[in-house]
Amino acid sequence: MKFCRLMALAACLMALLACNGGNKKTLLPNVSGKAGEVLVAIEREQWEGNLGVAIREALASDTPYLAQREPLFALSNVPPGSFSNMFKMHRNLLLVNINPQNASNGVSYKNNVWAQPQAVVQVNAADQEQALELFQEAAPVIAEFFEQSERDRNIANAKLYEERALRDPVLKVTGGIMHFPSGYRCRKFTDDFVWIADEKQYVQQYVMAYRYPAGRQDVFTQENIIGQRNRVMQANVPGMFEGSYMTTSTAQEPTLRSLRYHGRDFMETRGFWEVHGDFMGGPFVSHSFYSKDGKDIIVLEAFVFAPRYDKRQYLRQVESLLYSFEWEDESK
Numbered sequence: 001m002k003f004c005r006l007m008a009l010a011a012c013l014m015a016l017l018a019c020n021g022g023n024k025k026t027l028l029p030n031v032s033g034k035a036g037e038v039l040v041a042i043e044r045e046q047w048e049g050n051l052g053v054a055i056r057e058a059l060a061s062d063t064p065y066l067a068q069r070e071p072l073f074a075l076s077n078v079p080p081g082s083f084s085n086m087f088k089m090h091r092n093l094l095l096v097n098i099n100p101q102n103a104s105n106g107v108s109y110k111n112n113v114w115a116q117p118q119a120v121v122q123v124n125a126a127d128q129e130q131a132l133e134l135f136q137e138a139a140p141v142i143a144e145f146f147e148q149s150e151r152d153r154n155i156a157n158a159k160l161y162e163e164r165a166l167r168d169p170v171l172k173v174t175g176g177i178m179h180f181p182s183g184y185r186c187r188k189f190t191d192d193f194v195w196i197a198d199e200k201q202y203v204q205q206y207v208m209a210y211r212y213p214a215g216r217q218d219v220f221t222q223e224n225i226i227g228q229r230n231r232v233m234q235a236n237v238p239g240m241f242e243g244s245y246m247t248t249s250t251a252q253e254p255t256l257r258s259l260r261y262h263g264r265d266f267m268e269t270r271g272f273w274e275v276h277g278d279f280m281g282g283p284f285v286s287h288s289f290y291s292k293d294g295k296d297i298i299v300l301e302a303f304v305f306a307p308r309y310d311k312r313q314y315l316r317q318v319e320s321l322l323y324s325f326e327w328e329d330e331s332k
Contacts, residue, residue, distance in 0.1 A: 028116040031091035035153070036313055038146055039087060040077040042096040047077050051132045055094070058139035059146070063312045065252070065270050065283040070312040073146060088114040091153075092146050095122040098131050105130060107138045109145050117156065119149035147316075154320035157181060169194045171328060173209050174298045175291055179324040180207070193236050198318075203306040205318040210236075211296040219297055220267045222256055225288055229299070233273075244277030261323060262330075264289060273303055283311060285319050292327060300325060 033039065038059055046052060060071040078087055080097070087093075093113075102124045110120045121142050125131035135142070158181040167177040169189045180196060184207075188195040193210040210232050218224060230247050237246035248254065254271030266289035274281035284303035291298050302318040304311055 028112055028114070028118075029089060031115040031118050032086075032089040033091045034074070035091075035150060036073055036316065037090070038073045038075050038092040038094055039090040040075055040094045040096070041080050041083045041087070042077055042094075043079055043098070044077075046096060046098065046128060046131070049128065051096070051128060051135065052077075054132060054136055054139070058135070058143055059094075064255070065272060065285075066311050066315070067282070068310060070310050072143065072312075085114075089118075091115075091118060092149065093118070093120045094142070095120065096131060096135075097122060097124045098126070098128060099124075100126045102126060105134070107134055107142070109141075111149075117149070117153050119146055121145060148323075150316060151320040151323050154317050155179060155324045158321060158324060166196055170196075170209055173211060174300070174325075176298075176325050176327045176330075178207070178209070178300070178321055178326075180321060188236060190236075193232065195236065202308045203304070203314055205304050205314055206302065207318060207321055208237075208301045208303075209299065210301075211291065211298050214290065214295060214297050220256070220258075220288060222254060222269075225256070225267065225269055225286075225299075226254060226271075228297070229269075229286070229301075232299075234276075239275040239278045239280065241277055244275050246273055247276050248272070249274040249281060259287075262326070264325075280305065282306070283315050285315070285322070287322050287325075 040047070040055060042052065056075060059073045060075050063070045063072050073092070105124045105126055108122045108124070110122070112118050113120045123131055123134055125134055158179040161182040163180045163182055163184050166180045166184060166186060169186055170176065170178050173192060173194045183198045184196050186194065187197045192212070194208065196207045198205045212228055212232070226248050233246040239245055249272035252272055254269050256267055256269050259266055259268050266287040269286045269288065271284060272281055273284045282303060282305045284301055286299055286301035288297055288299045290296070300322045302315070302322055304314045304318060306314050
């Protein structure tokens with residue numbers, strides 16, 4: 001029950017961010033810091049104690065479905081007494097305020113407090129024990145708040161430098177549009193499949209959108225989602241060698257979870273892709289949901305191939321594009 005309640009809170013938080021876009025202040029300076037960084041303002045004693053351990057477990061644990069170990073976020077910390085204006089410009093802030101005289105205690109979420117686009121989480125508690133309890137209870141929501149803030153920055157960048165010509169093929173396949181930044185090109189386009197790519201020398205980022213008849217009721221089971229994926233990949237994504245093609249790796253079982261964003265319910269699937277008949281592979285994430293008329297299942301998928309580099313940030317960038325999806329009547 002507690003897990004379900006936290007997931008419901010996370011969904012509400014995502015919906016709130018999607019609707020409001022945070023508190024917009026046009027006169028604020030731009031944020032500092034690298035993508036995927038979170039600055040934690042906390043006393044050294046607390047950072048080295050149980051509270052710091054809990055923060056690192058929640059925000060710096062291994063990103064799932066990456067070949068190399070990479071943390072969800074790169075964390076750094078500064079004592080509150082040294083939290084100067086320079087640090088206040090950081091893109092992602094976690095502020096821990098432990099004071100027995102706090103007027104109210106709890107976890108708050110704010111956007112664009114000192115800079116933009118900024119995400120700020122503040123934990124107010126009377127003592128360390130209460131701070132630990134508050135953080136542990138809210139940890140999934142806090143992680144999702146920072147994650148969605150990173151996605152929103154990527155989407156804003158995509159809209160600013162958008163390849164608008166890519167809207168049309170996505171629209172014809174899905175009934176909606178996505179916002180792709182400069183550099184992406186259409187590799188393949190059919191009546192029910194489109195493959196869009198940003199291919200640099202050592203890093204390739206891809207998005208695919210496809211549809212298939214909904215047919216039966218149990219469409220969002222792992223068996224059906226992966227089975228349909230493998231069928232579509234074999235037909236549309238060949239490898240370098242004759243008879244080779246993309247498929248889903250069985251080395252680690254994919255995971256599914258139900259999410260809601262922008263008023264749209266979808267099933268998120270995460271796993272590894274590989275090429276049958278070759279030695280290529282990497283992480284993928286997909287969103288599966290009903291078409292507007294309910295007759296088809298629409299799938300949006302993001303995946304990367306970057307054998308020389310860490311992949312967390314590349315996957316986060318291309319996954320963000322899935323969240324930019326809008327039905328045609330909502331995008332006008």
